[in-house]
Amino acid sequence: MLEWVRRAARRVNEVDAELVRRSAALPRTVADPALGAVTVAANHGLLWFSVAALLASRQGVTRRAALRGVAALAGASLTTNAVAKPLLPRRRPVDDLVPEHRRLADRPRSSSFPSGHAASAAAFATAVAMESPAAGAVVAPLAAAVAYSRVHTGVHWPSDVAGGALLGTAVAVATRRWWPVRPTTPGQARADERVPALTDGAGLLVLVNPASGDQNHDPSAELARVWPAATLVHPDGSDGEDLAETLDRVLHGDWSSVRALGVAGGDGTVAAAAVVAARHGLPLVVVPAGTLNHFARDVGVPDLAGAAHAVAEGAAVRVDLAAVRVDDGPSRSFVNTASLGGYPEMVRLRERWTGRWGKWAAGAAALVRVLAGAEPLTVRVDGQLTRVWLLFVGNNGYHPQGLAPAWRPRLDHARLDLRYVRADVRFSRLRFALAALTGALTRSRVYVRQERQSVEVEVLGPPVALARDGEVSARGAEGNRFRFVARDRVLRVYRPAEID
Structure with a gap:
């Protein structure tokens, strides 16, 4: 086995040397200074942060692409520099393998394998493409240029670049585990032909x-x-x-x-x-x-x-509405979500910060702030006594099932998506945070998710505010008893027929 590994390593070194010789033999062109400039611009991810800022300047899919790209970039950089390079040390190519006009003035001294520039470029481009294929198609040539520039300037072997690109791509794809990509198709609903x-x-x-x-x-x-x-x-x-x-x-x-x-x-x-x-x-x-x-x-x-x-x-479809009655007040409907506990405050903070950071980053920061200073609620959920940090009710089942429910595959299932974070378990906040970060929230004891047709929540203590569809109830409109119910296909909504 060891001998096979040595033979494989020798073969890789031979291929690397041949590819570097072929690259060095290319005639001098205007691409040489451009590749030198782009490789320097990508130092410490500065090039990708600039691209991310440009993508994030518009709301919507490009902002989500920028946020996922930065998250993948950070993960790839950490994995490359803190794990892969120390474990897999390798000497870089010597200076004279490439022409003098291509060489960098400040050559890196860390391990040659894997290429951190290639890992960051692949991670960012792949993550952007996962959210926005159009933006990914624009970013991909730049990422390829950065990756090749490491060979062109003589600071990496081709296999370093290939290994870095594979690592970066893997990190980007791994973000799906804790941050699923929203599907492009809308939620299923029954067509209505009477509009x-x-x-x-x-x-x-x-x-x-x-x-x-x-x-x-x-x-x-x-x-x-x-x-x-x-x-x-x-x-x-x-x-x-x-x-x-x-x-x-x-x-x-x-x-x-x-x-x-x-x-x-x-x-x-x-x-x-x-x-x-x-x-x-x-x-x-x-x-x-x-x-x-x-x-x-x-x-x-x-x-x-x-x-x-x-x-x-x-063309229209029939969708559900959900309703909540607070104490003895009138029934109030919601089309998306309602929430208690830390959620109303998290909604306030998220809405305040979304314009600056984007929804996901603002939501994560708001969650950290709320969990750090929140007081748990003592509640009865359909008569069962428990303590919770926050409680969420969705109109139909939301995906993903973890931390950040973002979309619904169906709009006419007549179900409530009930989720809450338990506060009656030791170190519940820490366990919740660790489970959310590792993508294991659905298997954590502190996180409860169920689907029901109705649910009653009684808060034991002072009245609390309710958030409905991102709007927090006004002061003085709080309550202690909250009765939620799903109302089956009571709303007709216009939607293009080709979607159905």
């Missing part, structure tokens, strides 16, 4: 919340251009009752002329409009105009053009 086709928007009443998302952009002009016959309304508030009162005043209580209700805003505004639509039996048109737009993405309406297409062809 009207409204080409010019006649009979369409659209609620517009300019305060959602980019507060410097009011989508009213675009909506009027797409649906010139529609009626646009700017509500007094985002609460369901406020919306109902605003609409009643606009319509003088006569809903007979309204054939569909539209909403342009974030998830909180969409949830409030959904309540009104379900109450009056109207199909809902969702125009994503918020920061995160979870519901619109799950339904499969990515933008105004998608909504207009669905409305023009009269």
